[in-house]
Structure formats: structure tokens, C-alpha cells
Amino acid sequence: MAESALTDSALAAQALRTRKPVSLWQDAWRRLLRNKAAVAGLVVIGFFVIVAIFAPVIAPHTALDIPEARNSLRSAAWIKTNNPNTTGNWKYPLGTDSVGHDVLSEIIWGTRTSMVVGIVPMFIILTIGTLVGLIAGYVGGNVDNILMRITDVFYAFPDLLFFIIVMSALRDTFLGELLNGLFLLFAALSIINWVGVARLVRGQVLSLKKRDFVDAARVVGATNVRIMLRHILPNSLAPLIVVGAFQIPNAIIAEAVLGFLGLGIRPASDPHAAFQTSWGMLLLWGKDAMHSQPWLLIGPAVCIAIIMLAFSFVGDGLRDALDPMMRGTS
């Protein structure tokens, strides 16, 4: 064997020549792609994102269309009855609801709302939480004390109770009507959830700011802002990404619960509106028409379940990939 003749150091040198050095992020990405569950989750999420973006093209109707008269509570396409008004028809694959909307189209349009509710507050939360955490951890002293007492307060508020109170209280005000109520939903979700991120970043900063590379940066004359943004922040990105990934499903489920209680987004009246319905709203209507139109319940519930699982797989995968030390601990 030729290889056995090589010494260890020669082997290492050969490995260096044949394999390009990889960055930490490339390494993490490779580890993520080796995780089958995480890849499956990514594919599912990609599918839902595409459905959300191209909802107007994919959905046979809009969520507000009433394509024909006397078309309410039609059964799913494969269920045939004697009544021509309610028998299954492939024009409406999952049937129609009590008003005559196509259920499949409603579910497809609902994907949009869920996706945007998951993603937009996540960015707000990460931005606010990172800023507060960086400042609290870096400045320290009284600033840190005050900021952390504020986070204590938000931490203690049972989050869903807060969402419900805010959504029901401000629903009929100007704020509640912005963007069909989406604005208020973003605000409510962000106000509570930035706290966890702030605490996480603060902890990271506290442990990082005593490290040598921060001292080195200061010695060469870097400003405080530069040290925070260029040296400390990039080193605490990994846990931030994991927290962000778990933030999205939390927001999606919160929207569904609020919609189910009748406190989610407002039903749109404009057929050109970008966000016409939501899964939570469909669940609320579906519960009343469970026997005549079960798909109004089954469709959104299955979608939510699948997307929750997908995000939970990706979140776990990201945690394992970014921090190999933590693998298998939970």
C-alpha cells in the first residue's frame, strides 16, 4: 500500500492540498445537509414559501370569490351525492364553505398569512433583541440593570394572554385596521418575544467581551460600536440563528390560535388584497361546519402540523450543525 508508507504529517499535508479549507459556516451548512430530517424540513418549508408567494397563480380562485350561485357547502370532489348543488366536483377539489368560497383556494391563500406572520416578526424580534442585548451586555452597570428589569417584566407576562388582550382591545382602532390587522399582530408578537433574544445576546456579550480578540481590537483602536458590531455580534450569531428558527413556528401557531378565537387578522373584503384569509380563521369557521365541510378544519390543521414539524426539524438540525457540542442533549 502506497499510503501506509506516508507519515502522519505527510498525510495531513496531502489532505490540506486536496481539500479546500472550509469556513465555519460552510462546515455548519454541510452538517445541516447531512441531517435527513432537517433537509426534509427545508424542502417542506420551501414548498410552503413557494405556495405563499405564488398563491394568486396556484389557487384556482381567490379566497373571496364566489364562483357560482347555490354552491355553498359542496362536498370534496370524490364524494358524490344526489344533490347537484352539493355533490363533489373537481372544479372545487376540497369543496366549498358555507358562503361558497373554494376551500382549497382559501387554504392556499391562508399560507401567505401564516408565512408572513412567521417571518416578519422574527426579523423585528431579532433586531430589537440584539440591539438591547448588545447594549445591556456591553455597557453594563445601571443601563444593564434597567434593561434587564424591563425584560423580567415582559418575560413574566403569559404571552398568549397578552396577545389576546392586545388584539381584542385595539382591534377596532386605527392601529388594528392597518394591513387588515396584520400590523397589530406583528406588534403584539414582537413586543413579547424580543425579550428572550435580548437575554441570550446579553449573555453572549458578557462572556465574549472578556476574550482576547476584543482586547486586541481595542488596542488597535477600534471604537465601541465597531467592537460590538464587527467582533462580538458575529461571534454570537450561531445561537441567534437557532432562536430565530424557533421563533417562526411560535408566531405561526400564535396567529392560528388568535384566528381560532376570532382575534386574528380581519377578513379582507377587497379581492385584490394580498392577505385575504388565514388558517386560524378557517379553523374558526370550520368548527361550526365540521360535519358538512370537514376540510375547512382538516386542511389548515394538517398544514399547521406539517409546518410545525418542518420548523422543529430544521431548528434541531441548525442547533446540531452550529454547535456540535450540544448534539443529542435535548
Next chain:
Amino acid sequence: MSTYLIRRTLAIIPTLFVVALVTFVIMHATPGGPWDTDPTKRSTEPKFQETLNKRYGLDKPLFINTKAFDDSLAKGQGPAKAAVSLLDAQFEHYLWNLLHGDMGPSFRMRGRDVQDVLFKPDPGRPFWTSRFGTTALIGVAAALIACLIGIPLGIIAALRQNTIVDYVSLFFATVGYGIPSFVLGIFFIIIFAGWLNIVPVITPPIWMEKTNAPNLGAAFLPALTLAIPTGAYLARLTRASMLEVMRQDYTRTARAKGLPEHMVVTKHMLRNALIPVITVLGPALAAMVTGSFIIENIFSVGGIGRLFVESISRRDYSMIMGTTLFYALLVAVANLGVDFVYGFLDPRIRASQ
């Protein structure tokens, strides 16, 4: 250690104060009041409204009563007394009464106080049939189910690592953990009420009319729904923790000195493996508490969670305050419990504080 715990216990007070303040502010920023009559939005007669406002103290300002302050000064009372009269406002009155165990009269259930609605059963029935008892029954049952299924499942999976038993239980744990109880509840409604038609959509009363015993058939589905995600989480955690302990030297030592396998598992592995599991029970319980009010609304169970959602749409100010504070207290106590248990279980933490 004890000063730490006392500090943590006292920290509940400012927390509850802020929860009360925030709820109060948002509630009063809400358009519409308790005297509006839905759905026509026809308001009650002005004169009648005035009387009601007076009786419930709604004629006073929200936080600071400057009018009483001016009056007091005009009457020639000292500045100290005048300063006190500044506090003659709704929020301060509420807090003062709350300190005396009085959560105020409900605005919509005429003639009943909030604490009565929460904690008092129908006349002639035992305490546990109250709204609180109903919520507590579902919660306790769910916690028991979660522990009794989750922990043994995790132990068995770890002991039979990389066998079909392990894979199957890990699969169910992963799926159960990933799907929130809200969605599970919807699935159970579809399956049991929609397809199989064996349970009604609206759960029958949780407490039997005559015997006052729990109606286990009615309580089972809500409790199971609430229990599954937590149980799955406990199973995953127990499995990981057991696998960790199996690799430790003291486990090998126990085997090496010839202890029978069941002794190794119960005396040496379990005792150490369960520490992290017990410490997450607090947050898990808190999550169940807040989860319970969604479950109550899905299954139409007459507990405190349902009361909360109903009182929101009715603008029943005192009831909203009461139920929110109650839930906040439950969550705070559940989280506090962890710190206590943690201190007792792990001597290292006890020593460091």
C-alpha cells in the same frame, strides 16, 4: 440559598403589579365599555349609565385624581392628606381591594364578585366543582399523563437504544413534541367528534351533577391533548439524559461490582438521569397552564380559560383583570417551583448560593 429563594418569591409581586398595570391600561384604551349592549351597540340610558359608573367606581379617574387633590386643598387639609387623595382613582382602588382578597364585582355577571365566579362552586356543591377546580382537574390530569407516559417511554427507549422500540418511541416523541396542543385538539375534534361521532363537540360538564365526582370521559380528551406535547418533550429529555448517564464511570462501576441490572438502573442511573427532567417540569407545567385555556376553548370546557375569553368579548373589566392576574400568578409559581426543586436536587447549586 434561602435568601435567594426569598428574593425570587418577592419578585413575583412587582411582576404581578406590572401585569395588572399593563392589562388595566390596554383594557381602558379599548373602545366600547361594559355597558354597551352587543350586538346592536346600543348604549344604555345616560342616567342609568351614570348610576352604574358610580356604583362600580368608574366615575373616578384612572390613575391620578387631581380633582380630589384640589378639593382637599380647598378644604384646607394638609398637603399629606391632599397627596393621599390624589390616589383616589380606579387603579389604586383596585390594587387596594385586591390586597384584601377582593377582586371586585363582575361587570356582566350582576351581583357576583370575580373571586366568587373563579373559586365558588354552584350552591350546594363542593369546592372542587368551581371554575378553578375544573381548570385544576384538567391541568393535574394532564401533568400526570405527561409524566406517566413521557418518562417511562424515555427510559425504555434509552435502555433499548438503537432497537425498533427506541426508533418507534423516538418517532412518536418527535412528532408529539413538534405539533402544538392547539393543533392536536383540532385533530381530536375532527377524529372523535367528526368521523367517529363518539364525543359531542361541546364537552359535557366535567363534574357529575349528582355525585360531584369528575366525569373522566369528558375530562380525558382535553387532558390528553394538553399532555401529549409535554409528555413527548419529557420522553426526549429522559432518553438523552439516560444515554448520558449510561456512559458514566459510576454506572460501569456499579455493573463491575456485580449489582443486579435492575439495581443499576433504578439506584444508579435513574436517580442521576432524572435531575434534568425534574428541573424542566416547572416550565413545562407553566406551558401547560397557559396551554390549558386554549384547550378549554377548543373543547368548550367551563374553566377559567374559557371565562377569560368570554369576559374579553364582554368587556367585563374586573373579570379580565382577575383571570389575567390569576394566570400570571400560576405561571410565576410554576417557574418558582423549579428554583426550589433545583436547589434541593443538586447540592452544587445549593452550595454556590
